Amino acid sequence: MEIKFEYTRKRSDFGRPCNFSDLPAEVTVDIPPDPSLAEDFIPQDPVDFALQHAPVMALHEVNTERVQATSRGVNHVEGGWPKHVDPKNAELTSRYREEVERDEVYTRTIQHLGTLMEHCIRQNNAIDIYEEYFADDEEEEGIEEPPSAKTITAFSASEVNVSIRGCWVVLGGRSSKRIGFSERDPSPVRRTATHLSWHPDAGKELAVAYCSLEFQDKRRDISFDSFIWDMEAPYKPLLTLMLSSPVVTLEYNPKDWHHLLGGCYNGQIVYWDTRKGGLPMEATPVELSHRDPVYGALWLPSRTGTECFSASTDGQVLWWDIRKLSQPSERLVLDITREDQLKNALGAISLDFSLSMPTKFLVGTEQGSIINCNRDAKTPPEKIANVFNGHIGAVYAVARSPFNPKVFLSVGDWTARIWSEENLDSSSIMETKCHVPYLLDGCWSPVKPAVFFTVRSDGTLDVWDFLFHQKEPSLSLKMSNDPLLSLRPQDNGRIVGCGTKQGTINILEISSGLYTLRKNEKSLTSTMFEREARREKVLQDKQRELQVRAQLLAKAKKEEPEDPQEVFKQARKEFFNVIKAEQQRRGETVSLFSESQEEEEAA
Incomplete structure (x- = not known):
C-alpha cells in the first residue's frame, strides 16, 4: 500500500534568485572623538561590543535538507506478517515464527524485557500504589476535634468603622473561624x-447592595x-x-467580570x-x-453574555439585553390562575436560576408560594409550570441544589424547606424545625451537596448538614x-x-469539614433525597385515600340532627x-374545679 503525494511549484514563484559575492570592507562614516565630552562619561576598559551595519534585506526563506520518508502498509488482520507470508497458511506462519525465534536479536530482546517486567511485577506485589492508607484516619481526626473557641485579633478604623476580628467556634466536632473584617455602610x-x-x-x-427597605423612610x-x-x-x-x-440587588456577570447588574428600588434595571x-x-x-422594587436580577448564559432577567413585587418577570x-x-405575569392578569399577580421577592436547567427558574412570592416557571413554553399561562405551597409568610430565598437540580431550597417564615x-x-420532603425568630435568607453550599446556610432575625447564622444532623444545625454562630x-x-x-x-x-x-467533599457524599445525598421524596409521595397517596373514604362514609351515613x-x-x-x-x-394535684366537674358528671 503506497501513500504518495507530489507538490509542484514554479521557480518563478520564488522571486528573484540571490547572487552572493565577496567584497572588501569599506568605511562609510568616520566620526572622530570629541575630547570635550569625555568629562561627562566614565571610562570602562575593556569594552567589547559588535555592530551590524548592513540593513536586513532577506526576502526568502531557506530550509534545511529534509528527510525522505516512505510509507509502507502492513496487514494487521492477524499480526504484522510480511508480504511473502500468507497469514491463512499455518505452515508458512509457523516456519516464519521459528526463524524469528532463532534470531539472536530476538533472544536478547526477550531476555532484557523479561528482566524489566519481573522487576515491575515484584515492585507491584510489594507496594500497592493505588491504596489509600491514611484516608480513614484523617476523617476520624476531623470528627474527634474537641469543642474550642479562640479570638485571633480585633481592630477598627474610625473613618468607615471597619473592624477585623476572629475566633474559632466548634459545635459537635465542627468549627468555624471568623476572619477578616466587618465592613459597615460608610x-x-x-x-x-x-x-x-x-x-x-x-x-x-465583594459587591454589596445597600438600601433602606423601610416603607416611606423619611430620614x-x-x-x-x-x-x-x-x-485585602x-x-x-x-x-x-x-x-x-x-x-x-447586585450580581456580577460570570462571563464578563467587569459588568455588574443592579435592580433598583424604583424598579429600574442598571448595569455598570x-x-x-x-x-x-x-x-x-x-x-x-x-413598578415596585426589584428583589431579583440575574444574568442568563447567552452567547453574548449580555442577557438578564429580573423579578419584582409588582408581579412581573422581565427579560432584558x-x-x-x-x-x-x-x-x-406571575398570575397562578393562568389568566395573565396583572391585578391577580403574586409579588416576587426572591429569584433563582440554575445553569443545569437553562430554561427553568424559581420565583418566591410574598404570599408564601413558590412558582416554578418554564421560559420555553408557548403561551404566558403555560410558562407557569406548577406552584408549591408550604410557607405562611413571604419566601425570602429560593435556591436550586447545584448537585441535584430537581431539588431546591426555600426559606420563609420560621422554617427552611427542601x-x-x-x-x-x-408538601416539602424535608424541613427544619420551627425557629422562634424569622429566617430571612438561605443558600446551598457550592461544594457539599447536603450543606446549606440560613440566617435569622436574631443575628444567628446556621449551617445545616443533613447527613449528620437533621433536627439541629451542625453549627450556629451569633454574628450580630x-x-x-x-x-x-x-x-x-x-x-x-x-x-x-x-x-x-x-x-x-x-472549617474544612464543612467545605471538603467526603467519599460517596454525592450518592448518599441523592439517595436520601430520593427516599424522602418516595416517603412523601406515599403519605400523600394515603392521605388522599383517607379523604375519599371519609367522603364516601359521609354520603352513606344519613344526616341526623x-x-x-x-x-x-x-x-x-x-x-x-x-x-x-x-x-x-x-405531677400536680387535680384542681377542685375539675373534681367538682367529675362529681357533676357522675351525678
Whole structure:
C-alpha cells in the first residue's frame, strides 16, 4: 500500500534568485572623538561590543535538507506478517515464527524485557500504589476535634468603622473561624445590606447592595450609593456605585467580570462597567420598568453574555439585553390562575436560576408560594409550570441544589424547606424545625451537596448538614445583635459573607469539614433525597385515600340532627380530660374545679 503525494511549484514563484559575492570592507562614516565630552562619561576598559551595519534585506526563506520518508502498509488482520507470508497458511506462519525465534536479536530482546517486567511485577506485589492508607484516619481526626473557641485579633478604623476580628467556634466536632473584617455602610445614615455578590475571579472583591427597605423612610441625607469592597484592603470601598435610586440587588456577570447588574428600588434595571468607574452605563426607562422594587436580577448564559432577567413585587418577570435597555425583550405575569392578569399577580421577592436547567427558574412570592416557571413554553399561562405551597409568610430565598437540580431550597417564615420537583402535589420532603425568630435568607453550599446556610432575625447564622444532623444545625454562630438579611458563600465554599440590617458585612471562614467533599457524599445525598421524596409521595397517596373514604362514609351515613346540649357536654368533657392529663403528667394535684366537674358528671 503506497501513500504518495507530489507538490509542484514554479521557480518563478520564488522571486528573484540571490547572487552572493565577496567584497572588501569599506568605511562609510568616520566620526572622530570629541575630547570635550569625555568629562561627562566614565571610562570602562575593556569594552567589547559588535555592530551590524548592513540593513536586513532577506526576502526568502531557506530550509534545511529534509528527510525522505516512505510509507509502507502492513496487514494487521492477524499480526504484522510480511508480504511473502500468507497469514491463512499455518505452515508458512509457523516456519516464519521459528526463524524469528532463532534470531539472536530476538533472544536478547526477550531476555532484557523479561528482566524489566519481573522487576515491575515484584515492585507491584510489594507496594500497592493505588491504596489509600491514611484516608480513614484523617476523617476520624476531623470528627474527634474537641469543642474550642479562640479570638485571633480585633481592630477598627474610625473613618468607615471597619473592624477585623476572629475566633474559632466548634459545635459537635465542627468549627468555624471568623476572619477578616466587618465592613459597615460608610454613609452617616445606616442602611440595610440587602444583597451580596462575590467576584467570579478568586472572590477577593465583594459587591454589596445597600438600601433602606423601610416603607416611606423619611430620614434625611440617605445615600443612594452601593459599594464594592476588597478583602485585602477593607478600610475603604474599592469602588462606589452611584445612582439616583438605591440598589436592592447586585450580581456580577460570570462571563464578563467587569459588568455588574443592579435592580433598583424604583424598579429600574442598571448595569455598570467597573473599568469605567462607578457611574452606570445605562438604565431602563422608568415607564417600561418594574413598578415596585426589584428583589431579583440575574444574568442568563447567552452567547453574548449580555442577557438578564429580573423579578419584582409588582408581579412581573422581565427579560432584558444590556445592549438595548430601552424596552424588555419578554414579559411574564406571575398570575397562578393562568389568566395573565396583572391585578391577580403574586409579588416576587426572591429569584433563582440554575445553569443545569437553562430554561427553568424559581420565583418566591410574598404570599408564601413558590412558582416554578418554564421560559420555553408557548403561551404566558403555560410558562407557569406548577406552584408549591408550604410557607405562611413571604419566601425570602429560593435556591436550586447545584448537585441535584430537581431539588431546591426555600426559606420563609420560621422554617427552611427542601422540595422535589417530582412531587408536584405534595408538601416539602424535608424541613427544619420551627425557629422562634424569622429566617430571612438561605443558600446551598457550592461544594457539599447536603450543606446549606440560613440566617435569622436574631443575628444567628446556621449551617445545616443533613447527613449528620437533621433536627439541629451542625453549627450556629451569633454574628450580630441586628437581624441578618443577606447571605452569600464563595464558589470554594470556604468563605461566607453575611449582611445585617445596619449595613455590617461579616466575613467568615468555616472549617474544612464543612467545605471538603467526603467519599460517596454525592450518592448518599441523592439517595436520601430520593427516599424522602418516595416517603412523601406515599403519605400523600394515603392521605388522599383517607379523604375519599371519609367522603364516601359521609354520603352513606344519613344526616341526623345533633342535640346542641349533647355536643356541648362532649366538648366540655374532652376539655377537662386534657387538663387533667396535663396535670398528671406534671405531677400536680387535680384542681377542685375539675373534681367538682367529675362529681357533676357522675351525678
